[in-house]
Amino acid sequence: MDFVSVVIIEVLYAIASLALISAGLAVVFGMMRVINLAHGEFLMIGGYAAIVSVQAGINIYIAMLVVAPLVVGLLGLIVERCVIQFLYGRMLDTMLATWGLSLLLTGAVTMIFGNTTTGISTPIGGFSIGAYQVSGYNIFILVAGAALMAAIFLVLKTTRLGLVARGAMQSAEMTSGLGHNPKRIYMATFTIGAALSGLAGGILAPLTGLTPTSGGLYVAKAFITVISGGAAVVTGTLSSAGLFGALTQLTMLASTPVWGDVAMLFAAIVLLRLLPRGITGRFFTRQV
Amino acid sequence: MQFDRRSFLQSAAAISALTATGFAGRAYAAGGEIKLASIHDLSGLFDLYGKPMDQAVILALEEINAAGGLLGKKVDQVTYDTQSQIPLYTQFGQQAALKDKVSVVHGGILSASREAIRPTLDRFKTLYFYNTQYEGGVCDRNIFCTGVTPAQSVEALMPYAISKFGKKIYTLAADYNYGQIISKWVAYYAKQNGGEVIQTDFFPLDVSDFGATIAKVQSAKPDFVMSALVGGAHLSFYRQWAAAGMKSKIAMASTTLGAGNEQVVLTPAEGDGILLAYNYSKELDTPANKAFLDKWQKKFGDTKPIHELAVATYQGVLLWAAGVKKAGSIDRMKVIEALETGISIDGPAGKVTVDPKTHHCTLDVHVIEVKGQKMTVVKSLAQVPPKDTQSVCDLKANPNDTKQYEIKI
Numbered sequence: 001m002d003f004v005s006v007v008i009i010e011v012l013y014a015i016a017s018l019a020l021i022s023a024g025l026a027v028v029f030g031m032m033r034v035i036n037l038a039h040g041e042f043l044m045i046g047g048y049a050a051i052v053s054v055q056a057g058i059n060i061y062i063a064m065l066v067v068a069p070l071v072v073g074l075l076g077l078i079v080e081r082c083v084i085q086f087l088y089g090r091m092l093d094t095m096l097a098t099w100g101l102s103l104l105l106t107g108a109v110t111m112i113f114g115n116t117t118t119g120i121s122t123p124i125g126g127f128s129i130g131a132y133q134v135s136g137y138n139i140f141i142l143v144a145g146a147a148l149m150a151a152i153f154l155v156l157k158t159t160r161l162g163l164v165a166r167g168a169m170q171s172a173e174m175t176s177g178l179g180h181n182p183k184r185i186y187m188a189t190f191t192i193g194a195a196l197s198g199l200a201g202g203i204l205a206p207l208t209g210l211t212p213t214s215g216g217l218y219v220a221k222a223f224i225t226v227i228s229g230g231a232a233v234v235t236g237t238l239s240s241a242g243l244f245g246a247l248t249q250l251t252m253l254a255s256t257p258v259w260g261d262v263a264m265l266f267a268a269i270v271l272l273r274l275l276p277r278g279i280t281g282r283f284f285t286r287q288v
Numbered sequence: 289m290q291f292d293r294r295s296f297l298q299s300a301a302a303i304s305a306l307t308a309t310g311f312a313g314r315a316y317a318a319g320g321e322i323k324l325a326s327i328h329d330l331s332g333l334f335d336l337y338g339k340p341m342d343q344a345v346i347l348a349l350e351e352i353n354a355a356g357g358l359l360g361k362k363v364d365q366v367t368y369d370t371q372s373q374i375p376l377y378t379q380f381g382q383q384a385a386l387k388d389k390v391s392v393v394h395g396g397i398l399s400a401s402r403e404a405i406r407p408t409l410d411r412f413k414t415l416y417f418y419n420t421q422y423e424g425g426v427c428d429r430n431i432f433c434t435g436v437t438p439a440q441s442v443e444a445l446m447p448y449a450i451s452k453f454g455k456k457i458y459t460l461a462a463d464y465n466y467g468q469i470i471s472k473w474v475a476y477y478a479k480q481n482g483g484e485v486i487q488t489d490f491f492p493l494d495v496s497d498f499g500a501t502i503a504k505v506q507s508a509k510p511d512f513v514m515s516a517l518v519g520g521a522h523l524s525f526y527r528q529w530a531a532a533g534m535k536s537k538i539a540m541a542s543t544t545l546g547a548g549n550e551q552v553v554l555t556p557a558e559g560d561g562i563l564l565a566y567n568y569s570k571e572l573d574t575p576a577n578k579a580f581l582d583k584w585q586k587k588f589g590d591t592k593p594i595h596e597l598a599v600a601t602y603q604g605v606l607l608w609a610a611g612v613k614k615a616g617s618i619d620r621m622k623v624i625e626a627l628e629t630g631i632s633i634d635g636p637a638g639k640v641t642v643d644p645k646t647h648h649c650t651l652d653v654h655v656i657e658v659k660g661q662k663m664t665v666v667k668s669l670a671q672v673p674p675k676d677t678q679s680v681c682d683l684k685a686n687p688n689d690t691k692q693y694e695i696k697i
Binding site for chain 2: 017114115118122124131134135207216217249252253257
């Protein structure tokens, strides 16, 4: 019985961490159709921002939850102004530009921090369920993932800002005709997407430790989750993260991490063959 | 014989050129004719390992030259940066052998880099020293391996860990040839000491989430975990293990932690109590080690980067120098034969002796416990031979062997 609850926690944690690393990409790709290949590096820089702040003496929660998203949000704003804004609607060019950006960021971080592993300890200790020890930080990630998803949902569904953003994504011309400036909406959306990536990077940093090439670990999983999820930001991400997180984690528990990844990739291929527009292209089509 | 102005000028020029080269030649002989190549990753992913290894070469040569050099000649270092890229090893190996005509090459870190440069140096008949802890089994008369092999480290670690922690072992290893081979040795030495490996899991080098693994280990209830995890991503295992509060529940030993100074990256709470086995620890309380640390401090200003591989490199250069002295020549075969007499030196980590049949080394091995980011020696074994390679390799009987054997256990 203890083991079952440990397994449930591990599965929920896997789902939450997938949702976290995909949230920023879901906003940028799902809403703006911008393929940001530098997404992994945004996460990595969020992680570094958190680690550097902690080492400078800032409270770890402020570092993770405030500093990391601010830094990466600012970076996103600069990137959008200097690069992305000229490339809307040109998918291949955007891919190339953001790929170059990812190489640039990796190189820059390597020059600053060196090609070594940097890390901080998790701020929460473990607790026991029966005979088993569970990491308290996994629970924190679970809560953070759920809170983030809820926040995105509420903003998109209930606020005027969310309404305008969704409108701009559906028809930029119509929104423009109603007196909103689509360019500014895109800019804000990209910045928020980047800030979400930074937040996720900050939260995950104590768990894994970072190298300048850590971004590569995240980017594939994030893309698989977002594309399999389909167009809806929250429902799509949650449904595919739920599917892949549970599948990967259960396979891992039964065998090894290698088979866990194999199971996830296999499921993604089958899923996209059956539902080429993602889960929310067929189910939950009216959700955000 | 006609003697016009042109031919006079020509011969005068020739004579002066001859005398000039004659003088220059003599000056050169006194100045430095022996060249040593240091081929390490000084940038890129493995620079954490490579930089201190190159520094160790610099330090060793400075000492050798300060003591009058070898055979009355100065030893010059030629440094190559392989940038953590395997193809560059082949390229620089050729350059060292053919263009720079070095007498010996010290270098190589990953097993893959060694296997890239070894055939090149075999072909161009250039002596090679590989100064890294590795999986064992290389059998080649042109190479000397001065690092510890599994039989040396695991053999020391296992009885201590089993008597301290218990008999049931759960092995976690990196999924490439090193991890696969070392986990077999772990199983072998567990059995030898009355223990048992109840499960072995392998992890690709980029896995960084060990949540499921930690749950799995707990349900298997081992007495201790044996970790042969490698690299930056795997370091997160130790963090997550500590974060789950496992430190006080299940003990741990490792064959890899600390070789690149990982104990400094982890906090004391994460690293304390993990058992290791190496040839060297900075905490070794011997005059030789203190002198070594002093010299390093004076030369480079910081002893923090020193690790197992750097000390193995330092000892490798000293061994080569002892070989040259004994041979009285830098001729490759003469130096090899001199080293094969079972030559030994006293390095920072104690006595190191060349094993003539395998070209590996017999050396001291220490069982080490991580305490407050330091590697505290808890037990020392004197002069442990490389039994694993000895079981498959005999260069006395087969001097033309160039294989790396996979040791069957």
